[in-house]
Amino acid sequence: MESGRSGPAEGLRGLPAVHRLLGHPAVRAAAAGPAAGWATAVVREVLEDERRRRWQGEEPRTADELAALAARQLQALTRPSLRPVINATGVVLHTNLGRAPLAREAVEAAAAVAAGYSTLEYDTGSGGRGSRLEHVRHLLRRLTGAEDALVVNNNAAAVFLVLAALASGREVVVSRGQLVEIGGSFRIPEILAASGARLVEVGTTNKTRLSDYEAAIGPDTALLLRVHTSNYRIIGFTASVPLSDLVALGRRHALPVVDDLGSGLLLPPAGPEAAGLASEPAVRDSVAQGADLVTFSGDKLLGGPQAGIIAGRADLIARLRRHPLMRALRCDKLVLAALEATLRLYLDPEAARRQVPVLAMLSRSPEELARAARRLATRLRRALGPRARIRLAAGESQAGGGSLPEVPWPTTLVGIEAPGLPAAALAAALRQGEPPVVARVQDQVLWFDPRTLLPGDERVLVDTVVAALDRLGPGA
Numbered sequence: 001m002e003s004g005r006s007g008p009a010e011g012l013r014g015l016p017a018v019h020r021l022l023g024h025p026a027v028r029a030a031a032a033g034p035a036a037g038w039a040t041a042v043v044r045e046v047l048e049d050e051r052r053r054r055w056q057g058e059e060p061r062t063a064d065e066l067a068a069l070a071a072r073q074l075q076a077l078t079r080p081s082l083r084p085v086i087n088a089t090g091v092v093l094h095t096n097l098g099r100a101p102l103a104r105e106a107v108e109a110a111a112a113v114a115a116g117y118s119t120l121e122y123d124t125g126s127g128g129r130g131s132r133l134e135h136v137r138h139l140l141r142r143l144t145g146a147e148d149a150l151v152v153n154n155n156a157a158a159v160f161l162v163l164a165a166l167a168s169g170r171e172v173v174v175s176r177g178q179l180v181e182i183g184g185s186f187r188i189p190e191i192l193a194a195s196g197a198r199l200v201e202v203g204t205t206n207k208t209r210l211s212d213y214e215a216a217i218g219p220d221t222a223l224l225l226r227v228h229t230s231n232y233r234i235i236g237f238t239a240s241v242p243l244s245d246l247v248a249l250g251r252r253h254a255l256p257v258v259d260d261l262g263s264g265l266l267l268p269p270a271g272p273e274a275a276g277l278a279s280e281p282a283v284r285d286s287v288a289q290g291a292d293l294v295t296f297s298g299d300k301l302l303g304g305p306q307a308g309i310i311a312g313r314a315d316l317i318a319r320l321r322r323h324p325l326m327r328a329l330r331c332d333k334l335v336l337a338a339l340e341a342t343l344r345l346y347l348d349p350e351a352a353r354r355q356v357p358v359l360a361m362l363s364r365s366p367e368e369l370a371r372a373a374r375r376l377a378t379r380l381r382r383a384l385g386p387r388a389r390i391r392l393a394a395g396e397s398q399a400g401g402g403s404l405p406e407v408p409w410p411t412t413l414v415g416i417e418a419p420g421l422p423a424a425a426l427a428a429a430l431r432q433g434e435p436p437v438v439a440r441v442q443d444q445v446l447w448f449d450p451r452t453l454l455p456g457d458e459r460v461l462v463d464t465v466v467a468a469l470d471r472l473g474p475g476a
Contacts, residue, residue, distance in 0.1 A: 015051060016063040018043055024067035030074035038077060039070075046070045086457050086464070088439040090397035090411060090449025092361045097438060099299045099306070099400075101357040101454060102338055106304060109341035110334045120333045133321060135336045139343040143266055145287045146294070146311035150320055151339065152329040158295040158308030159188075159260055160195050165323040166256065166316065167222035168196035175208035175240070176201045178227035188227055197222065210241050213249055223256045224249065226291075228263070228281060243281075247290035256292040256316060264296035264309065266346055269362035270353050283311065292316060298335075301399070303358035304342035305335045361451055362399065366410045372450035372458075373412035379462045380416065387469055391415040397451040415445040416465065421472060429468035437464050 021027055021043045031039035046069050054060055061069075085097055093099045102110075113120075123130035133150060140149035152158050163172060172192055179188050179201065192199045200221070202212040213224060224246055243259060250257040265282045280301075286294045293316055298307030308329075310320060320326065331339075345352045353359045373392055380390045395413040418426055423446040430437040430446075440447040448461065 014060065015047060015054070016066065018047065020063065021047070021067050021070060024063070024070075026064075026067045026071040027074070030071035033078050035074045035077040039074060042073050042077075043070050046073065083435065085436040085438055086454075086461050087452040088437055088448040088450075088457075088461060090395070090409075090413075090440070090451050091400035092358055092397065092452055093300055093400035094438075094452075095400065100303045102305060103303070103342055103345060103355050103357060105345060105355065106338040106341040109337040110305075113333050113337045118333055118337075120336070132330065132333070132336060136340045136343060139340065139347075140309065140311055143343060143346050144283050144294070144311040147314040148317035149309060149311040150317050150326075151298070151331055151336065152308045152310070152326070153331055153335070154299075154306055155260070155262055155264075155295055155297040155308040156191060157329045158310045159258075160191050161320055161323060161325050161329055162258055162293055162295060162310065163192060163195035163197045164325055165320050166258075170197060170222035171200045171216075171218070171220045172197045172223055172225050173200045173202055173213055173216045173221060174225040174227060175203045175212075177203060177206060177208055177240070178225075178229060208240055210245050210249060213241065213246065217249075217253050217255070221253070221255060223258055223292075225258050225260065227260045243286060243291060244289045247292075250292070251290075256313075257290070258293045258295070259286045259291040261286060261294060261296040263300045264298065264302040266302055267349055267352055267359065269359050271363050271365050287311060298339055298342075301358065302342070303356040305338040307331055307335055307339055357454065362409065364451055366412070369410075369450055370412040372453070373414050376414050376448065376450055376453075376458055376461070379458065380414070380465065383462050383466050384416075384469070388416050388418045391417070391445070393447075395447070395449065397449055409451070411449050411451050413440075413447045413449055415447050417445055418469060418472075421469075425472065426468060429472055430464060433464040433468055435460065435464070437461055 018040065022031075022039060027039060027043065035042075046066055050061060050066055087094055087097050089097075091097075119130065120135075121130050121132050122128075136151055137149055140146065140151075152161055174188070174192075189199050198220075200216050202208055202216045226241075226243060226246060243257075247257050249255075259281075261281055261283060263280060265280050266284070268280075268282070283294055283296055291312065293310055293312035295308060295310050296302070298304040298309055302309075310317065342356060345355050353363050377390045377392055380388070384390070391414075393413050393415060395411050397409040397411045399407060399409065416426070417423070423441045423444050426446050427439060427441050430439060440449070450458075453461065
C-alpha cells in the first residue's frame with residue numbers, strides 16, 4: 001500500500017510553483033496583452049489539471065510544456081474564434097465557412113448602423129415608435145411581386161413560423177419525396193412536429209400525384225406544403241405535382257399553398273453555366289404561379305446575410321407578424337441593414353451580378369477562371385521555386401449550401417505537391433495559418449479553385465503557402 005501511493009505523491013512534489021510558470025518567458029509574452037489579469041487563474045488551472053493527471057499515473061509534463069499550454073490558453077482568450085478564412089475550395093456557398101460573403105455595400109450598411117444609433121424601431125416622420133419589420137418590406141414586395149413580406153432569422157425559422165401560425169393543431173399535407181433534411185439533422189417532419197402541426201404524408205419517395213393530395217384533404221387540413229428538394233435530386237421513374245396544379249387544388253378547397261424554396265433564387269447568374277439553373281425555381285415565379293406564401297433563405301443564392309424570408313398574401317403575412325413567435329424569431333439591425341443593401345443591388349440586375357459576390361462567382365466564365373488559375377500558378381512558382389511542383393487541371397466548382405447539387409460549374413484548378421510532404425499535412429498547415437486557407441485534397445494533391453477567391457486573396461494565399469512550408473521545415 002505504501003509503495004502504491006508513493007508514485008503519485010512523488011510526482012506531485014515535482015510540480016512547478018505558480019510564480020515559476022508566471023515568470024516563464026512564454027507565459028509573460030502571452031500575458032502582455034489584454035489577458036494579463038487572467039494569467040494567474042490560467043496558470044492555476046493548468047497546474048490543477050497537471051496535478052490530476054499525475055495522480056492518475058499519467059506521464060508528467062515538463063515546466064516548459066506546462067508554460068506553453070498556459071500561453072496557448074491565454075492567447076485563446078484574446079484571439080477571435082470567429083475570424084476570416086480564405087476559401088479556395090470552389091464551394092461558393094460553403095456552409096462551414098459562413099455561406100454567402102456579403103457585398104461591399106452590405107458590409108458598409110451593417111457597419112454604419114452598428115457604430116451608433118439607428119432608425120431600427122423609430123419613425124422619423126411621427127417621432128414615435130416604428131417597426132423593424134418595415135425596413136426591407138418595400139424592396140421584397142417589388143423584387144418578388146408578392147403582396148407583402150416578412151423577415152426572420154433563417155429559413156427554418158420561416159417555415160416554423162408559418163406552420164405554427166397557420167397549422168398548429170391541424171394537418172399539413174406534404175409529399176413523402178419532399179421530407180428533406182435541411183442540414184444539421186433538422187428535418188421537415190421534426191419542424192412540423194415542433195410547430196404543433198400534424199404531418200400527413202402523401203405519395204411515395206419517387207412519385208406523388210395530384211390525386212394523392214386531394215385524397216388526403218379533410219376537415220383538419222390547414223395547408224398544402226411543397227418543399228423544394230434543393231440539396232438532392234431524384235431522377236428516373238419519378239412524378240411530381242407542378243406548383244400551378246397544387247395552387248389550383250388549394251383554391252378549390254380554400255387551403256393556402258406554402259412553397260418552401262430554400263435556396264432563394266431572385267436572379268440567375270450570367271453566362272452559359274446559368275443554363276443549369278433551369279430546374280431551380282425562382283422566387284418571383286412561385287409568387288406568380290399563385291403560391292400563397294413562399295419561404296427562402298437570405299444567405300444562399302440571394303447572396304445576403306443569414307435570414308429567412310416569407311413573401312406572399314398580405315392577410316397571411318399579417319397573421320405571421322402578429323404571432324407571439326415573431327418576436328423570438330426577428331432579425332437584429334445588422335442583418336436588416338445588410339439585407340436591405342443587398343436587395344437594393346437587385347434593383348439593377350447587371351449591377352447585382354457584378355457586386356453580389358455569390359452571383360459574381362457563379363457568373364465567372366471558364367475562360368476567366370483559366371486565366372486566374374494561370375496567374376495564381378505563376379505566383380506560386382515564383383514564390384516556391386523548386387520546393388513544390390505546381391500544376392493546372394480541369395475541375396468543377398460547386399454552388400454549395402444545399403443549392404444546385406447536380407449543376408456542374410467548370411473551372412481550372414491549381415494543384416501543389418511538395419516532395420516528401422503529404423498533401424493532407426500541407427492542408428492542415430494552411431488551416432493553421434493566419435488567415436487560415438481552406439482547400440481541397442484529392443489524389444494526394446492539394447488543389448486551389450480560383451472561383452471562390454475574393455479580391456486580394458491571391459497574394460495572401462501565396463504568402464500563407466510560403467509560411468506553411470517554412471514552418472514544416474527544410475524537408476518540405
